[in-house]
Amino acid sequence: MTKAPDRQSMPYRDCVGIAVFNREGNVFIGRRKPEDDPEDTSEHNAPWQMPQGGIDKGEDPLRAALRELHEETNITAVSLLAEAPEWIYYDLPDEALGIALKGKYRGQRQRWFAFAFTGQDSEIDVDNPGGGKFHAEFDAWRWEKLTRTPGLIVPFKKDAYDKVVAAFADIPQRFTHT
Numbered sequence: 400m401t402k403a404p405d406r407q408s409m410p411y412r413d414c415v416g417i418a419v420f421n422r423e424g425n426v427f428i429g430r431r432k433p434e435d436d437p438e439d440t441s442e443h444n445a446p447w448q449m450p451q452g453g454i455d456k457g458e459d460p461l462r463a464a465l466r467e468l469h470e471e472t473n474i475t476a477v478s479l480l481a482e483a484p485e486w487i488y489y490d491l492p493d494e495a496l497g498i499a500l501k502g503k504y505r506g507q508r509q510r511w512f513a514f515a516f517t518g519q520d521s522e523i524d525v526d527n528p529g530g531g532k533f534h535a536e537f538d539a540w541r542w543e544k545l546t547r548t549p550g551l552i553v554p555f556k557k558d559a560y561d562k563v564v565a566a567f568a569d570i571p572q573r574f575t576h577t
Contacts, residue, residue, distance in 0.1 A: 404497040409505035411488060415464040416511040417450040418545065418567055419477060424574035426545045427472065427516070429525055429537030447543075447551040449563075451509065460510040468514070470533040472525055472540070476518030480573075483511035483566035489559040509559065513567045515574075545571055 419427040431446045452467030454460055461479070468474050490506035491499050500507070525537040543551070545567060549560040 403493070404502075406490070406496060406505050409496075409503070411506055411508035412500055412504040413454045414451055414507040414509045415454055415460055415467055416487070416509045416563065417464050417468045418511065418513045418563065418570075419450070419468065419472075419474060419516050420480065420513065420545075420570055420574060421516050421520075421542050422574060423542070424545075424571035425542035426548065426571075427474075427523075428541060428543045428548060428551065429472065430539040432536060432538045446553075447548075448553075448556070449548065451507075454510070461512060464510070464512040464514075470528055471536050472523055473528040473530075474516065474518065474523055476516065476522055477514035478517055480513040480515050480570055481567060482513075483563065487511055487559050487562045487566075489556050492555045511563050511566060513570055 421427070426449065428447045428449055431448060433446060450468050450471045452463070452471065454463040458466075461482075465475075465477070468477065487509045488506060489509075491504075496505065523540060525540050526535055528535060545564055549557045549564060552560050
């Protein structure tokens with residue numbers, strides 16, 4: 400029997416999360432390709448999420464957000480709306496500890512950014528992001544109400560998504576009121 404890793408001695412992985420809002424005030428979500436999602440520990444977990452990814456050593460979080468957004472969705476036509484006021488954390492469930500995130504991390508510490516999508520939906524290409532230059536991480540996408548995202552994410556990220564919703568709660572009505 401393998402000894403479980405000591406959660407308290409493991410660091411968090413620095414990461415960015417990206418909320419992209421369309422002209423109707425809805426947010427982009429992608430469905431993770433199950434075979435590519437090391438954090439998906441069960442067939443029953445909800446596979447939808449907003450784009451996210453690691454911050455490279457020495458990389459500015461905003462630059463990381465723009466890079467990850469392009470690598471996962473092909474989106475480049477955005478305008479910065481807001482940055483969450485603090486880091487948002489989540490912990491991996493016990494069964495994924497020592498396995499997911501290359502087995503090195505207890506979870507992620509995320510810097511979240513909100514962007515307005517200024518392009519056309521035709522720019523979005525989750526099947527061949529960057530013209531095929533980047534590995535596809537999503538197999539589908541859609542626009543969704545921000546407030547619904549905590550119910551669509553894997554359960555262990557729900558509290559983090561509740562914090563994202565709170566941080567960006569005022570943004571959807573910026574698009575919808577006249």
